[in-house]
Amino acid sequence: NAGVMQNPRHLVRRRGQEARLRCSPMKGHSHVYWYRQLPEEGLKFMVYLQKENIIDESGMPKERFSAEFPKEGPSILRIQQVVRGDSAAYFCASWAGTANSPLHFGNGTRLTVT
Amino acid sequence: GNSVTQMEGPVTLSEEAFLTINCTYTATGYPSLFWYVQYPGEGLQLLLKATKADDKGSNKGFEATYRKETTSFHLEKGSVQVSDSAVYFCALSEDTGNQFYFGTGTSLTVIP
Numbered sequence: 598n599a600g601v602m603q604n605p606r607h608l609v610r611r612r613g614q615e616a617r618l619r620c621s622p623m624k625g626h627s628h629v630y631w632y633r634q635l636p637e638e639g640l641k642f643m644v645y646l647q648k649e650n651i652i653d654e655s656g657m658p659k660e661r662f663s664a665e666f667p668k669e670g671p672s673i674l675r676i677q678q679v680v681r682g683d684s685a686a687y688f689c690a691s692w693a694g695t696a697n698s699p700l701h702f703g704n705g706t707r708l709t710v711t
Numbered sequence: 712g713n714s715v716t717q718m719e720g721p722v723t724l725s726e727e728a729f730l731t732i733n734c735t736y737t738a739t740g741y742p743s744l745f746w747y748v749q750y751p752g753e754g755l756q757l758l759l760k761a762t763k764a765d766d767k768g769s770n771k772g773f774e775a776t777y778r779k780e781t782t783s784f785h786l787e788k789g790s791v792q793v794s795d796s797a798v799y800f801c802a803l804s805e806d807t808g809n810q811f812y813f814g815t816g817t818s819l820t821v822i823p
Contacts, residue, residue: 601754628809639815640755640800652809688754696808697743697762702754
C-alpha cells in the first residue's frame with residue numbers, strides 16, 4: 598500500500614495524558630500537512646512540515662501541541678496534557694512538492710479524550 | 712488572500728437526480744482547483760482536479776470546469792447514486808503549490 602498511513606486509527610486518552618499521532622507519507626513525498634476535523638465540521642489546517650523543518654505552524658495552538666518530521670521515520674503530532682476539547686479526527690496529508698499536484702490524505706486518527 | 716466558498720449543505724437528492732455543488736474561489740495568482748470526497752469514517756480522497764482556466768476535471772461521472780471569468784469550479788453529476796452519499800470539499804492550491812485552501816464541505820445524501 599503506497600498511500601498515506603496513519604496510526605493509530607483510534608486513540609483514547611484520559612485528560613492530562615499525552616497523545617502521539619503518527620503519519621507516514623506516500624513514498625517519495627517529503628511534505629506533510631496536519632489537519633483537525635471536528636464532527637460535522639470542515640478541516641482546520643494545523644501545521645505544514647518538510648523533512649526536519651516546520652514550514653508553517655500558524656494553525657497550531659501555541660501550547661501543548663507540537664509536530665515533527667524527522668529525517669528518518671514518520672511525522673509525529675504530539676498533544677500533551679490532553680483535554681476534552683482535543684477530541685477530534687486528525688488527518689495527515691502528504692504532498693509531492695510540485696506545483697499543481699494534490700494533497701493525498703490518510704484515513705485519520707480519531708482521538709477521544711475521556 | 713486566497714479562499715474557497717462552497718454552497719451550504721446538507722443536500723438531499725433522490726437517486727438518479729442531477730447534482731450541482733457550487734464552489735467559488737478567490738486567488739491572487741493562477742491556482743489549481745480540486746474536488747475531494749470524504750466517506751464516513753475515512754479521509755479525503757481526490758475526486759478530480761483542474762490546473763488551468765477552461766480545464767475540465769472528470770472522474771466517476773463527476774465533472775467540474777475551471778471558470779476563471781466567474782472564479783468558479785462547480786461540481787456536477789448527471790445521475791447520482793446512493794453510494795455518492797458523502798461530504799464533498801472544494802479546494803485550491805496557489806501557483807507556488809504549497810498552500811492549500813479548503814471549503815467547509817457540503818454533505819450530500821442520496822435516497823433510493
